[in-house]
Amino acid sequence: xxxxxxxxxxxxxxxxxxxxxxxxxxxxxxxxxxxxxxxxxxxxxxxxxxxxxxxxxxxxxxxxxxxxxxxxxxxxxxxxxxxxxxxxxxxxxxxxxxxxxxxxxxxxxxxxxxxxxxxxxxxxxxxxxxxxxxxxxxxxxxxxxxxxxxxxxxxxxxxxxxxxxxxxxxxxxxxxxxxxxxxxxxxxxxxxxxxxxxxxxxxxxxxxxxxxxxxxxxxxxxxxxxxxxxxxxxxxxxxxxxxxxxxxxxxxxxxxxxxxxxxxxxxxxxxxxxxxxxxxxxxxxxxxxxxxxxxxxxxxxxxxxxxxxxxxxxxxxxxxxxxxxxxxxxx
Amino acid sequence: xxxxxxxxxxxxxxxxxxxxxxxxxxxxxxxxxxxxxxxxxxxxxxxxxxxxxxxxxxxxxxxxxxxxxxxxxxxxxxxxxxxxxxxxxxxxxxxxxxxxxxxxxxxxxxxxxxxxxxxxxxxxxxxxxxxxxxxxxxxxxxxxxxxxxxxxxxxxxxxxxxxxxxxxxxxxxxxxxxxxxxxxxxxxxxxxxxxxxxxxxxxxxxxxxxxxxxxxxxxxxxxxxxxxxxxxxxxxxxxxxxxxxxxxxxxxxxxxxxxxxxxxxxxxxxxxxxxxxxxxxxxxxxxxxxxxxxxxxxxxxxxxxxxxxxxxxxxxxxxxxxxxxxxxxxx
Numbered sequence: 001x002x003x004x005x006x007x008x009x010x011x012x013x014x015x016x017x018x019x020x021x022x023x024x025x026x027x028x029x030x031x032x033x034x035x036x037x038x039x040x041x042x043x044x045x046x047x048x049x050x051x052x053x054x055x056x057x058x059x060x061x062x063x064x065x066x067x068x069x070x071x072x073x074x075x076x077x078x079x080x081x082x083x084x085x086x087x088x089x090x091x092x093x094x095x096x097x098x099x100x101x102x103x104x105x106x107x108x109x110x111x112x113x114x115x116x117x118x119x120x121x122x123x124x125x126x127x128x129x130x131x132x133x134x135x136x137x138x139x140x141x142x143x144x145x146x147x148x149x150x151x152x153x154x155x156x157x158x159x160x161x162x163x164x165x166x167x168x169x170x171x172x173x174x175x176x177x178x179x180x181x182x183x184x185x186x187x188x189x190x191x192x193x194x195x196x197x198x199x200x201x202x203x204x205x206x207x208x209x210x211x212x213x214x215x216x217x218x219x220x221x222x223x224x225x226x227x228x229x230x231x232x233x234x235x236x237x238x239x240x241x242x243x244x245x246x247x248x249x250x251x252x253x254x255x256x257x258x259x260x261x262x263x264x265x266x267x268x269x270x271x272x273x274x275x276x277x278x279x280x281x282x283x284x285x286x287x288x289x290x291x292x293x294x295x296x297x298x299x300x301x302x303x304x305x306x307x308x309x310x311x312x313x314x315x316x317x318x319x320x321x322x323x324x325x326x327x328x329x330x331x
Numbered sequence: 332x333x334x335x336x337x338x339x340x341x342x343x344x345x346x347x348x349x350x351x352x353x354x355x356x357x358x359x360x361x362x363x364x365x366x367x368x369x370x371x372x373x374x375x376x377x378x379x380x381x382x383x384x385x386x387x388x389x390x391x392x393x394x395x396x397x398x399x400x401x402x403x404x405x406x407x408x409x410x411x412x413x414x415x416x417x418x419x420x421x422x423x424x425x426x427x428x429x430x431x432x433x434x435x436x437x438x439x440x441x442x443x444x445x446x447x448x449x450x451x452x453x454x455x456x457x458x459x460x461x462x463x464x465x466x467x468x469x470x471x472x473x474x475x476x477x478x479x480x481x482x483x484x485x486x487x488x489x490x491x492x493x494x495x496x497x498x499x500x501x502x503x504x505x506x507x508x509x510x511x512x513x514x515x516x517x518x519x520x521x522x523x524x525x526x527x528x529x530x531x532x533x534x535x536x537x538x539x540x541x542x543x544x545x546x547x548x549x550x551x552x553x554x555x556x557x558x559x560x561x562x563x564x565x566x567x568x569x570x571x572x573x574x575x576x577x578x579x580x581x582x583x584x585x586x587x588x589x590x591x592x593x594x595x596x597x598x599x600x601x602x603x604x605x606x607x608x609x610x611x612x613x614x615x616x617x618x619x620x621x622x623x624x625x626x627x628x629x630x631x632x633x634x635x636x637x638x639x640x641x642x643x644x645x646x647x648x649x650x651x652x653x654x655x656x657x658x659x660x661x662x
Contacts, residue, residue: 133576145513148521182476182564190479190561214565215572230521233513234545234562238569241546245464246577246609253601270584278577 001031002318003095004311007086008046009038009065010102012301016046018101021307023050026057029315035060035095038082060085066102068300072109083107087114090293096318097294099285099310101302107295108146108288115291120330123147124290125158126229126297127165128236129313131277134220140166141180141217141225144232146288155179155196155226159206161289161326162224168320169313172223178212180227180235185211196226214238218278243278247271285310287317294323332362333649334426335642336417339377340369340396341433343632347377349432352638354381357388360646366391366426369413391416397433399631403440414438418445421624427649428625430616430641432633438626439477439619446622451661454478455621456489457560457628458496459567460644462608465551471497472511472548472556476564477619486510486527486557490537492620492657493555499651500644503554509543511558511566516542527557545569549609570609578606616641618648625654 008018015038026032033056036043040061064081066074075084086098087110100107108126117124125143132139142158143150150158159177166175179196181189186197188211200208209222214235217225227235251271285296285306294317298310317323339349346369357363364387367374371392395412397405406415417429418441431438439457448455456474463470473489474481481489490508497506510527512520517528519542531539540553545566548556558566582602616627616637625648629641648654 133579148513180565182479182561182568213568213572215568215575217569218572218576230513231562231565234511235565235569237513237544237546238548238566239573241544241549242570242573242609243577244546245549246574246605247581248464249605249608250578250581250602253605271581274577274580274584277580278573 001033002097002315003033003035004314004318005035005037005060005086005089005095005098006311007037007065007082007098007100007102008043009062009082010067010070010100011298012068013303015039015042016049017302017304018307019043019046020050021304021311022057023047023052024304025308025311026052029311031319032315033057035086035089037086037089038062038065060089066106068103070103070106072105074103075106075110075113083110084114087111087293087295090295091115097296097314099296099298099314101298101300101307101310104145104297104300107297111288111291111293111295115293115295118290118292118327118330121157121161121290123150123154123157124288125154125161126232126286127158127162127289128286129170130218132218132220137220138170139217139220139222139225140170141227141232141236142289143227143229144236144286145229148228148230150228152192152195152199155228156199156203157290157330158226159200159203159224160329162226163206164326164329165287165289165317165322166223168322168325169316170223174207175223176207176209176221177224177226178209178222180214180217180225180231181211182213183211184213239278243275247275285313287313289326294318332364333428333646334364334366335645335649336366336368336391336420336426336429337642338368338396338413338417338429338431338433339374340393340413341398341401341431342629343399344634346370346373347380348633348635349638350374350377351381352635352642353388354378354383355635356639356642357383360642362650363646364388366420368417368420369393369396391420397437399434401434401437403436405434406437406441406444414441415445418442418624418626421626422446428627428645430627430629430645432629432631432638432641435476435628435631438628442619442622442624442626446624446626449621449623449658449661452488452492452621454481454485454488455619456485456492457563457617458489458493458620459617460501461549463549463551468551469501470548470551470554470556471501472558472563472567473620474558474560474563475567475617476560479559479561481559483523483526483530486559487530487534488621488661489557490531490534490555491660493557494537495657495660496618496620496648496653497554499653499656500647501554505538506554507538507540507552508555508557509540509553511545511548511556511562512542513544514542515544574606574609578602616644618644620657625649
C-alpha cells in the first residue's frame with residue numbers, strides 16, 4: 001500500500017470534481033490509500049455524493065487554502081492551508097506523494113521551502129507530459145515555468161532527471177533528448193545554448209537528438225525536450241492560444257459555408273476531441289522534478305478526467321520508484 | 332515615381348513566382364518602377380511569360396545569389412550576389428526600398444554591413460504583420476529573430492519605431508503597445524522585463540497596454556507587441572507548428588467520422604482559408620526596422636500572393652515616408 005496526500009482545495013472547479021475523480025480512480029488501484037487535505041465539511045459533503053470505502057482514505061482537515069489569486073507569500077502566511085499541509089505530510093514521510101490543483105507559484109515556492117531540492121539540483125523543473133501528432137507517443141517538456149532562467153547545470157540536470165523518468169515511468173528504452181532552440185544547427189542559439197549542446201552531446205548516458213525548433217514540440221520527434229522555464233512557458237501558452245483561435249476560426253468557416261446548424265452540432269464533438277487531444281491540461285499533471293518528494297500539480301482548471309490522469313501519473317511515479325532512481329543518478 | 336530593387340533570386344519557388352507577382356502588382360501602382368536584381372536570363376525568360384511595360388522596369392544583372400543554405404559569410408564572399416547588389420542600390424540611393432525573398436540570416440547581416448543602423452539603434456528588429464482573431468485587425472510583432480538578445484534600450488527602440496510605423500503605414504491613431512511576457516502582472520518576468528515595463532509605462536508618447544502572454548499574440552488585443560528576437564522567433568514557430576498539427580488532426584477526425592470523400596474535397600477549401608489567414612507567411616513581408624533604408628524580407632516560401640503583399644507593404648512604407656518619420660522620432 002502507498003499513500004498520496006491530495007490537496008483538493010484551490011482549483012477552479014472546486015473540491016467536488018477532485019473527489020469525484022478520486023472516487024472513480026481508487027477503484028482501479030487497490031494499493032492506493034488517499035489522504036484528502038482541505039475543508040472537512042466540503043470533503044465530507046463531496047464524499048456523500050461520490051463515496052469511497054472508509055478503509056481507503058482519511059481526511060486531513062485544514063482551515064485555510066491558497067486560491068488562484070494568492071501569492072507565493074501565502075506559503076509562509078497560511079500555515080494551515082491545504083497545500084502547506086499536503087507538502088508537510090510528504091516531507092514528514094507520512095505519504096509517498098502529493099497532488100495539488102492549486103496556485104502554481106505557491107506550489108513551486110512551497111515545494112522549495114518545505115521539501116527542498118535534491119542534491120545537485122539548484123532549480124527544479126516543471127514537467128508536463130505532452131500529446132504529440134504521433135499516436136500514443138508522448139513528449140516530456142521541461143522546464144515550463146518553475147524558474148525563468150536556467151544555466152548549463154540546470155538544463156543538464158533536467159535532461160538527466162527526465163531521462164530516468166522517461167525510462168522508468170514511461171518505459172522508453174533509450175529516450176531521445178532534444179534541446180529547444182531557434183534553429184536545428186549546432187551553431188544556433190545563445191552562448192548558453194551552444195554550451196548546453198556540447199555538454200549534452202558529450203554525455204554518454206544521454207541519447208542526444210540535437211536542437212529542436214518550437215514548431216516541432218508537438219511533432220513527436222523526441223521523447224524529452226529541455227529548455228529554460230521562460231521559453232517553455234512561452235511556447236506552451238503560444239500553443240494554447242493558437243489552438244483556441246484556430247478552432248474558433250475553423251468552426252466559423254465551416255458553419256458559414258456548407259453546414260446547417262444541425263450538422264454543426266454533430267461536428268462539435270469532433271472539434272472537442274481534437275481540442276482535448278492537444279490540450280496538455282487535459283492530459284495529466286506536471287511533476288516538479290528536482291524537489292525532494294514526488295509532487296504533482298494538476299492544472300488549475302482540471303476536470304474529473306484530468307484529476308484522474310494526474311492520480312494515475314502520480315501512482316506510476318510511486319510504483320516505479322522514480323524519485324530514488326533519480327537520486328541515485330544524481331550522485 | 333519611386334523605385335524598388337527587387338532581389339528575385341534565392342527564394343524557394345524561384346524567380347518566376349517573384350516576376351509573376353511583380354507583373355500583376357505593378358498594374359495597380361502607377362508610381363512604381365522596379366529594378367529586378369538577379370540572373371538576367373532567368374528574369375528575361377520569366378518576363379516573357381509575365382510581361383511588364385518596358386518603361387517601368389530594368390534589370391540589374393548579377394552572377395551570383397545566396398541560397399537558403401547559405402551563411403551570413405556569403406554577404407562578404409558573394410560580392411556580386413543579387414542580395415548584396417539590391418542592398419547596395421538602396422545604400423547608394425538608387426532606389427527607395429529593397430525586397431528580397433532570400434536567406435534571412437544573410438539579409439540581416441547584409442543590412443547591418445551595407446545599410447548600417449539608424450542613429451540610436453544598436454540592434455534592428457524583424458517585424459512581421461500578423462493576422463489576428465479580430466477581423467481586419469493586424470498586430471505588429473518585433474523582434475522575431477534579427478537578434479537573439481535585447482536590452483532595455485533595444486526594446487524601447489522597437490516600441491518607438493513600431494509606433495511610428497503603425498501610425499503612418501497602418502493608420503492606427505494611437506497604437507496600443509504590449510510587452511510579451513510570461514504573465515500579465517507588472518511584477519512578472521525577468522529583471523529586464525520589469526525594467527522595460529517601467530520605461531514603457533513612463534513614456535508619454537507610448538500608449539502602453541501592459542504585459543501580454545503568448546497565448547494572446549493572435550488575439551487582436553493590441554496593435555504592437557515588443558519582445559526580444561529569441562522569444563519572438565520561438566512563439567512564431569510554435570504557432571506554425573500548432574497550426575500544422577491541429578489542421579492535420581481536425582481533417583483526419585472529420586474525414587473519418589461523418590464525411591464522404593466528396594464532402595472532404597469541399598471542406599479542403601475552408602481549411603486552406605483558415606491556414607492562410609493565420610499563416611503570417613501568407614500575409615506580407617517583414618520589414619527590418621532600425622536599419623538605414625526600407626528593407627523588406629518576403630518569406631522564403633513566398634508564392635505569388637505573398638510577393639504581391641510584400642510589394643504592397645513596401646510601397647505603403649515608401650509612400651508614407653516611414654523611414655524619415657522614424658529617423659525624426661529617434662533624434
